[in-house]
Amino acid sequence: MKRRLSYFSSADICNYKVDKLLAFDFILTTELFCKWEQLLEELDMVHQIYLYSLSDIGITVDVKCTFLIELVEPLLEIVKKHTNFFSSLTPDPHCASFKNCLDALIKKYGVDIFRKELSNNYEQLLTAGLE
Numbered sequence: 001m002k003r004r005l006s007y008f009s010s011a012d013i014c015n016y017k018v019d020k021l022l023a024f025d026f027i028l029t030t031e032l033f034c035k036w037e038q039l040l041e042e043l044d045m046v047h048q049i050y051l052y053s054l055s056d057i058g059i060t061v062d063v064k065c066t067f068l069i070e071l072v073e074p075l076l077e078i079v080k081k082h083t084n085f086f087s088s089l090t091p092d093p094h095c096a097s098f099k100n101c102l103d104a105l106i107k108k109y110g111v112d113i114f115r116k117e118l119s120n121n122y123e124q125l126l127t128a129g130l131e
Contacts, residue, residue, distance in 0.1 A: 046074045069102075076101045099126045 040047060053067040080086045086104050103126055106114050117125045 042078060046071050046078070069098075072098060072101045072105060076105060079105075102126055 049067050049071060053064040053071075076086055085108060086101075106118070111118065114122075114125075
């Protein structure tokens with residue numbers, strides 16, 4: 001156990017009670033497992049940094065958030081590769097890329113999570129730390 005990476009221990013914010021048993025023999029098919037295995041290989045460091053950011057590794061939340069923020073552009077590139085979403089977004093060395101990528105990901109996948117920010121000073125969220 002000492003040799004295992006610490007991201008196998010989730011942070012408290014990730015622990016939640018599951019009220020039902022899942023029938024994994026119906027959910028986890030061979031096809032789905034193969035797709036997941038291919039995606040894990042493609043995600044590589046993006047996935048590992050994500051796991052570290054949500055783990056109980058003893059670093060402060062601001063560092064964990066920084067790690068998650070750094071995943072925005074690589075994650076967006078992977079989503080672009082596998083879907084028709086975000087095709088108009090391209091890398092930009094002047095931080096506009098990050099802002100645009102974060103905006104696109106929030107509006108596509110994070111409307112529920114960022115509901116408060118979307119209705120109140122959303123632009124400030126997008127530009128925080130870029131000045």
